[in-house]
Amino acid sequence: MTIENVFVNGRLADITVENGHISKILYSKRCVTPRVIDPQGPQLWMAMPSMTNMHTHSAMTLLRSAGSGEPLFSWLQNAIFPREALLTAEDIYKGSKDACEEMLSSGTTAFNDMYFEIESTLRAASEKGFHGNVALSVIDRDFENGNVENFIKNYKRLSAEYPTLSISLAPHSVYTVSPKNLQYAAELSHEYDTLFHIHISETLKEREDCIREYGVPPVVHLDKLGVFDKTGANFIGAHALWLDEDEIAILGKHRCNVVHCPNSNLKLGSGFRFLYTELRDAGVNVTLGTDGCASSDNLDMLEAAKTMSLLQKGIRNDPSVLPAEETFTVASANGRKALRLPDNSISEGNVADFYLVNLNTLPFKGVEIDGGDHHRIHTELLNRLLYAAHSDVIDVDRFNC
Numbered sequence: 001m002t003i004e005n006v007f008v009n010g011r012l013a014d015i016t017v018e019n020g021h022i023s024k025i026l027y028s029k030r031c032v033t034p035r036v037i038d039p040q041g042p043q044l045w046m047a048m049p050s051m052t053n054m055h056t057h058s059a060m061t062l063l064r065s066a067g068s069g070e071p072l073f074s075w076l077q078n079a080i081f082p083r084e085a086l087l088t089a090e091d092i093y094k095g096s097k098d099a100c101e102e103m104l105s106s107g108t109t110a111f112n113d114m115y116f117e118i119e120s121t122l123r124a125a126s127e128k129g130f131h132g133n134v135a136l137s138v139i140d141r142d143f144e145n146g147n148v149e150n151f152i153k154n155y156k157r158l159s160a161e162y163p164t165l166s167i168s169l170a171p172h173s174v175y176t177v178s179p180k181n182l183q184y185a186a187e188l189s190h191e192y193d194t195l196f197h198i199h200i201s202e203t204l205k206e207r208e209d210c211i212r213e214y215g216v217p218p219v220v221h222l223d224k225l226g227v228f229d230k231t232g233a234n235f236i237g238a239h240a241l242w243l244d245e246d247e248i249a250i251l252g253k254h255r256c257n258v259v260h261c262p263n264s265n266l267k268l269g270s271g272f273r274f275l276y277t278e279l280r281d282a283g284v285n286v287t288l289g290t291d292g293c294a295s296s297d298n299l300d301m302l303e304a305a306k307t308m309s310l311l312q313k314g315i316r317n318d319p320s321v322l323p324a325e326e327t328f329t330v331a332s333a334n335g336r337k338a339l340r341l342p343d344n345s346i347s348e349g350n351v352a353d354f355y356l357v358n359l360n361t362l363p364f365k366g367v368e369i370d371g372g373d374h375h376r377i378h379t380e381l382l383n384r385l386l387y388a389a390h391s392d393v394i395d396v397d398r399f400n401c
């Protein structure tokens with residue numbers, strides 16, 4: 001199929017998709033009239049690489065907005081764990097399916113999930129054509145009651161049944177998993193070459209408790225246990241909000257991935273001074289996530305991207321930090337790198353995993369699309385998409401393989 005009148009990197013083009021790949025991008029020589037975007041004018045689109053939600057608990061669509069106003073620890077104890085105890089495998093399947101639909105409608109086609117009953121999530125995600133990683137969330141008792149053992153036993157069968165998704169363990173955090181079990185999970189990650197998905201340094205309390213119990217902050221604690229030696233680029237640390245210089249250096253040295261979840265962190269009052277520039281410059285692959293719907297209330301990556309960019313400008317008193325183009329790279333390419341998914345930037349030969357932005361909408365009204373300065377046009381369209389639009393400008397028809 002060929003999609004006409006699409007802006008690709010600031011140039012008008014027709015994109016042909018065959019067998020799940022972009023086979024041809026034919027840049028147009030024709031003039032666009034009118035010379036500025038007019039919602040009533042000819043239909044125009046922009047193609048954008050689909051985004052990757054790098055930390056979520058999909059089935060938490062069932063617990064949307066639960067316990068609003070409570071900080072993380074009491075929120076977990078009072079609002080989340082009692083509700084989760086009542087969920088069946090079928091509930092989790094339905095909740096995950098809703099989550100995938102919600103993510104698709106806002107331009108996201110891949111995720112890194114963390115929950116229990118992973119077969120339910122795998123089934124929902126594969127039915128919706130999702131890619132990425134589904135991780136079994138485990139705490140200490142799961143190492144004793146056979147859940148981790150079952151994971152190992154079922155690993156091959158599930159990997160064969162759901163070949164478009166990867167499967168891994170997710171030790172919940174340093175405060176719910178003992179040093180011994182963290183080491184064991186890291187060894188399994190090494191042995192099976194799977195991802196290692198964990199909440200890390202989400203709150204100041206987590207950091208202070210870790211120092212009190214083990215004498216060092218969470219990242220140093222994991223390093224001392226040898227976790228990074230075993231996991232390296234398979235390590236995905238969600239939140240990573242309360243870090244010092246030494247911890248950033250450790251994460252960079254091992255080429256780890258971290259996931260910023262700005263809306264969830266703000267809603268739970270966990271903090272907002274995410275050290276984006278420092279982590280990036282140290283060699284950490286910084287990615288973006290929404291977290292589950294109980295804390296971020298929606299799964300809208302466009303909204304998360306906007307919050308992330310604005311927070312960086314605000315905390316550094318510098319509007320040039322994290323511009324739109326870099327923010328979209330964090331939200332898509334960086335996540336795909338962490339999940340080992342193929343490049344979905346819009347070029348010939350790449351997988352066709354992109355969404356279309358409807359430019360005949362108010363946020364794009366008046367953008368000059370005349371002339372040969374493609375970079376200027378591209379930057380302006382990206383700025384409008386990130387800072388002015390909502391995800392309702394995203395067309396849900398997509399072309400992923």
Ligand SMILES: [Zn+2]
Nearest residue numbers: 199238291292
């Ligand atoms: Zn989480």
